[in-house]
Amino acid sequence: MRDAVVAFCAAAGKEPLLVQGAGGNVSWKDGDTLWIKASGTWLADAAEKDIFVPVELAQLRAAVAAGQFDVKPVVRGESALRPSIETLLHALMPQPVVVHLHAVEVLAHLVDADFVAGFEQALPASISWVAVPYRKPGADLARAVSEALTGSGASVVFLQNHGVVIGADSPAAVTAMLDELVAALRTQPAPGATAAVPAAPIEAGGTVYEPVPDAGVQRLATDPVLFERLSSQWALYPDHVVFLGAFPYLADSPAALEAALAQEQALPELVFVRGAGVFARPGFSTAKQVQLRCYFDVLVRQTGHGRVLALGTAEIGELLDWDAERYRMSLSKQ
Template identity: 40%
Template structure:
């Protein structure tokens, strides 16, 4: 790709991407994406791929940046289909660029890292997010972007709020973007910002695994992949927050809308019967969580994320939940249906 310097930066970006992808506090499942600009070509993580696989697989897709930015400027719906801007002859695997390609293209810096950092999200769901972040990032050029659906709406929201010198974006109900001119500088900035935004989680008691197995019975439910996932059902404040609705897009995409909490005396079969459906996960107050047997690895990662995020939210904060319309547009969105399909196949 391009010059030797570009190739060296790409190698460094792959290595950093894999490290980010292995840290569940920075990103989960197929969430988050990284990019590098080489001339007018934007190399970005492919939709549905996992950052942790950046060294093991070819997960980067080349995109023609100028026509994509022109489409954003025109509010052309083509910008919501970034695969139309992929450079075919350099995309041997035929991968689709990330649904958030426009975010990366809009940032003028050469290297862009977008992460679903749990500390950032825990702030980004609070109605006082801007004031709290301003207190923590006083020495950094940053901008707050309220929630928009990822893709063209988010790109337009960012375009309206970008100012010269801004290299950090806090995305409402979504996550964090940091940008710099080298991979090393981007990593340093990421570590600095996430350090400043770090929050201590509330501690929760251990799950009652025996009770959960009994509640699963033969209803087709299992324990979550990560023991940390149980905390959202055990801690009363976390459970209250989770039961209020959906807090960020990837929760809706991988787990469905909101969270299902079992009522007194209900087992997994009774919950499924009450709902007329088998939810991806069920919260059993004071005991822990059960996952539907066929729930994907992405669903497991997002159930852990929910526990990690809610444990960090200020218990006195008022929360911004996604509206019914915002939930619906995520569920019925072609780009996300594609990503879910890849996720279900383990991609």
């Protein structure tokens, strides 16, 4: 089973519409051991690095049965890696293989306040699924998923403003189900003028801001419709907030950016300048770049969907003031 899981992870991890950096996690059950992707590791590295941690499955199942969703997984052996913050989510799913992804074609619908009604129309009857309202990843989310799964027999769990969880007998079965979901939910991105990566950096606040090297991301500043959405449709799902912050820094021109930054004590890492481009300070990590691209891919698919539901102030605060996510962010800087 391990070899098949590793092959699945390595392949899926290289597909940006399925996996973004350290996002998502995969597990498999081997007797009384649950092998789970370690926090901060990348699925794309599965074939080259040891990214999985063995934890005691019986302990986690006993905790679920007792309603103890804040249980800390017991790691077997002497692994220096830390289990995913969503380990309990994998333990409470009964299937041998569990995959949790932030697949763009699915996520583009999950940020719709009324996605359930749309899924009831779009998804084939062969897929048994449940939906869970947004909850903070970890104990709160695991409890909500456990309640939703009780008596359902579902193999797919849709997490509002978050992602999809699929349980199956094998990685091949997961792939087949994932392909079916993506095909049913695929959305044609909104058309727009092709954006070019700006040829030169801009200087503001005494700092040089380099163009983000992604023509798609540049459309967030050069496409008037997308730029207007930034202020109200920014914080759409956990990884976006954790990696890119609670709100976007917007400016109407390079001159306006210079004037605004002159008043700031702490300079933003990422700026969006209307009509000019998207720029970042030196050191803007690859992990953040892929999350920014994911955000563009989700936003550009809001064509004909319903009301976009952004995370609230309290929900954003929970994500940013969280030791587990500080740990994951520290790994992304290495």
